[in-house]
Amino acid sequence: MPLRRTKIVATLGPASSSPERIAALIDAGMNVARLNFSHGTADEHRERARLVRAVAADKGCHVALLGDLQGPKIRIARFANGKIQLEVGDHFRLSTSHPLNAGNQDVVGIDYPELVNDCRTGDELLLDDGRVVMRVNSVEADEVRCTVTVAGPLSNHKGINRRGGGLSAAALTDKDRADIVLAAELQMEYVAVSFPRDAADMDLARSLLTEAQSQAWLVAKIERAEAVADDEALDGLIRASDGVMVARGDLGVEIGDAELVAIQKHIISRARKQNKLVITATQMMESMISSPLPTRAEVSDVANAALDYTDAVMLSAESAAGQFPVEAVQAMARICLGAEKHPTSQRSGHRLYQSFERCDETIALAAMYAGNHFPGVTAIISLTDSGFTPLIMSRIRSHLPIFALSPNPQTLGRVALFRGVQAMAFNPANIPAEQLYQQAIGTLLKHGHVKPDDWVILTKGDSYNASGGTNSLKLLQVGEQLV
Ligand code: G6P
Ligand code: MG
Structure with a gap:
C-alpha cells in the first residue's frame, strides 16, 4: 500500500x-x-x-x-426567546443600541458599532452563513434597517457577512x-x-x-x-x-x-x-x-x-x-x-523554466527531478532542521515519498502537514560521518519503506544542525556498502 x-x-x-x-x-x-x-x-x-x-x-x-x-467574526447578540423565524418581506433592524439580550421579531442588538459605517443602502447581508439574507434599506446613526429576502430561522450569536465583503473588523x-x-x-x-x-x-x-x-x-x-x-x-x-x-x-x-x-x-x-x-x-x-x-x-x-x-x-x-x-x-x-493514483498527481512541470534562488532550494528541486526521472528510486530522504528542505521538495508533484529526518520535535510535527512528507525522528549529531547514510537508510529499512537494491536519494548539508545549509545530494543503493 x-x-x-x-x-x-x-x-x-x-x-x-x-x-x-x-x-x-x-x-x-x-x-x-x-x-x-x-x-x-x-x-x-x-x-x-x-x-x-x-x-x-x-x-x-x-x-x-x-x-x-x-x-473578529461579526455576530448578532441574543434574542429574548433564543430564536425567531423571519419571512420574506419582513422588516428587520440590526441595532448597536438595542439591549444585547433582548432581540425580538423586529430588532436584534449587535456589539459592533462600526456596522453602521460599513453598510450602505442596497447592500446584501448574509446571516448564519447565508441561511437568512436581508437587503439594507437605510442606515441610521445606531441601526441598519433591512428587508428579508431569504427566509429562515435566526438564533443567538449567528454570524453576519456582507455579499462582496467589506465588514472590516x-x-x-x-x-x-x-x-x-x-x-x-x-x-x-x-x-x-x-x-x-x-x-x-x-x-x-x-x-x-x-x-x-x-x-x-x-x-x-x-x-x-x-x-x-x-x-x-x-x-x-x-x-x-x-x-x-x-x-x-x-x-x-x-x-x-x-x-x-x-x-x-x-x-x-x-x-x-x-x-x-x-x-x-x-x-x-x-x-x-x-x-x-x-x-x-x-x-x-x-x-x-x-x-x-x-x-x-x-x-x-x-x-x-x-x-x-x-x-x-x-x-x-x-x-x-x-x-493520488491519477497521473496528474505524479508528474510535475513545476518551475521547469525558472531559475532557482538558493543552494538548498536547488538541491531540493534537483533531488525531485532526479527521483521522478530515475525509475529505480523509491524514496527521498531529507535531513532537515526546520523542515524547509522537504517543504521545497513537496511543492513538486511526485509519486515518491519524502522522508523528513530530524531530531527536532516541532519540525517533525510541522512536516506532518506537508503533502507527501513523512516525519521520522533521527539525530545525526552523534553518528560518525561514515555511518550516517547507512543509519538514515536503516531507519527506512526498519519500517519497511525501502528494500535492498532500491535507490534512495538523500540530501543534507555539511553541518548537522544548520537550517538552510543543504548543499549535497547523494544517490544511494540500499544494501550496498555505504560510505
Ligand atoms: C539538518 C542536516 C543538515 C542540513 C539541515 C537543513 O540539520 O543535518 O545537514 O543542512 O538539516 O535544514 P533545513 O531546515 O534547511 O531543511
Ligand atoms: Mg470562517
Missing part, C-alpha cells in the same frame, strides 16, 4: 476527545489535530492537546497541533491574543488567523507569537472577498504566511458559491508556487455528520482538492461533533489515496 500524500486535518471537539477516539482518529489517518478556539475553554484545549501528544508518542507517530483563532481580538499565548504554551506547530485582511494582520500575529516564544507556523484563512479581489491582495497574504487555508464557509458566503471552485483552485496553485502550504476546508464530508458514508459529490470534492495538490483536506463538524468522526477520516484517507 503506498503512503498517502494528501494530509488530513481533523477538528477535535466533543465527539473526538477521549483517548480511545483520538487513538482511532490517528489510526484512521489524522495528521493534524485542529483545536478550534471559537469553542471550548482553555482547559479543554489543554487537555485535548495533551492527549494528542500522549497518544501520538505512544504510537511513535507525528501529529501536528493547529490552533484556529476565532477572529480588525483581525486580532483580545481573545485571539490570549489564545496565541495558549498556542505557545501548548507548543502548537500551527496557528491559523481568521479573517486576515492583509499582510499587516499576519505580521501582527507573527510578532505576538514570537513575543510568546512560539515557533508555530502561521496559516492565513482566506475567507474575505477582499483577500481574493486580485492577485496582489492574495499574494500579499500568502507571502506574509507559512500557509493558507481555503476557508470555504465564509469565503463562499462573501463571494457566492458560483465563484468558489475556480478561486479554490487558484489559491491552491498560488500558494504552492510561492513555496507555501495549503489546506482545503469546510463541508468536505458534511453529510458524514450523520451518515457513515459520504455522498458521491463529497467524494468528488475531496478527490478534486487532492488532484489539485492541496497539502491537506480538513474536517470540521464531521470530526468535532458528528456521529462518525473516525469513518470520516477513513473515507478521506481512501479517497485521497485513490486520487
Whole structure:
C-alpha cells in the first residue's frame, strides 16, 4: 500500500476527545489535530492537546497541533426567546443600541458599532452563513434597517457577512491574543488567523507569537472577498504566511458559491508556487455528520482538492461533533489515496523554466527531478532542521515519498502537514560521518519503506544542525556498502 500524500486535518471537539477516539482518529489517518478556539475553554484545549501528544508518542507517530483563532467574526447578540423565524418581506433592524439580550421579531442588538459605517443602502447581508439574507434599506446613526429576502430561522450569536465583503473588523481580538499565548504554551506547530485582511494582520500575529516564544507556523484563512479581489491582495497574504487555508464557509458566503471552485483552485496553485502550504476546508464530508458514508459529490470534492495538490483536506463538524468522526477520516484517507493514483498527481512541470534562488532550494528541486526521472528510486530522504528542505521538495508533484529526518520535535510535527512528507525522528549529531547514510537508510529499512537494491536519494548539508545549509545530494543503493 503506498503512503498517502494528501494530509488530513481533523477538528477535535466533543465527539473526538477521549483517548480511545483520538487513538482511532490517528489510526484512521489524522495528521493534524485542529483545536478550534471559537469553542471550548482553555482547559479543554489543554487537555485535548495533551492527549494528542500522549497518544501520538505512544504510537511513535507525528501529529501536528493547529490552533484556529476565532477572529473578529461579526455576530448578532441574543434574542429574548433564543430564536425567531423571519419571512420574506419582513422588516428587520440590526441595532448597536438595542439591549444585547433582548432581540425580538423586529430588532436584534449587535456589539459592533462600526456596522453602521460599513453598510450602505442596497447592500446584501448574509446571516448564519447565508441561511437568512436581508437587503439594507437605510442606515441610521445606531441601526441598519433591512428587508428579508431569504427566509429562515435566526438564533443567538449567528454570524453576519456582507455579499462582496467589506465588514472590516480588525483581525486580532483580545481573545485571539490570549489564545496565541495558549498556542505557545501548548507548543502548537500551527496557528491559523481568521479573517486576515492583509499582510499587516499576519505580521501582527507573527510578532505576538514570537513575543510568546512560539515557533508555530502561521496559516492565513482566506475567507474575505477582499483577500481574493486580485492577485496582489492574495499574494500579499500568502507571502506574509507559512500557509493558507481555503476557508470555504465564509469565503463562499462573501463571494457566492458560483465563484468558489475556480478561486479554490487558484489559491491552491498560488500558494504552492510561492513555496507555501495549503489546506482545503469546510463541508468536505458534511453529510458524514450523520451518515457513515459520504455522498458521491463529497467524494468528488475531496478527490478534486487532492488532484489539485492541496497539502491537506480538513474536517470540521464531521470530526468535532458528528456521529462518525473516525469513518470520516477513513473515507478521506481512501479517497485521497485513490486520487493520488491519477497521473496528474505524479508528474510535475513545476518551475521547469525558472531559475532557482538558493543552494538548498536547488538541491531540493534537483533531488525531485532526479527521483521522478530515475525509475529505480523509491524514496527521498531529507535531513532537515526546520523542515524547509522537504517543504521545497513537496511543492513538486511526485509519486515518491519524502522522508523528513530530524531530531527536532516541532519540525517533525510541522512536516506532518506537508503533502507527501513523512516525519521520522533521527539525530545525526552523534553518528560518525561514515555511518550516517547507512543509519538514515536503516531507519527506512526498519519500517519497511525501502528494500535492498532500491535507490534512495538523500540530501543534507555539511553541518548537522544548520537550517538552510543543504548543499549535497547523494544517490544511494540500499544494501550496498555505504560510505
Ligand atoms: C539538518 C542536516 C543538515 C542540513 C539541515 C537543513 O540539520 O543535518 O545537514 O543542512 O538539516 O535544514 P533545513 O531546515 O534547511 O531543511
Ligand atoms: Mg470562517
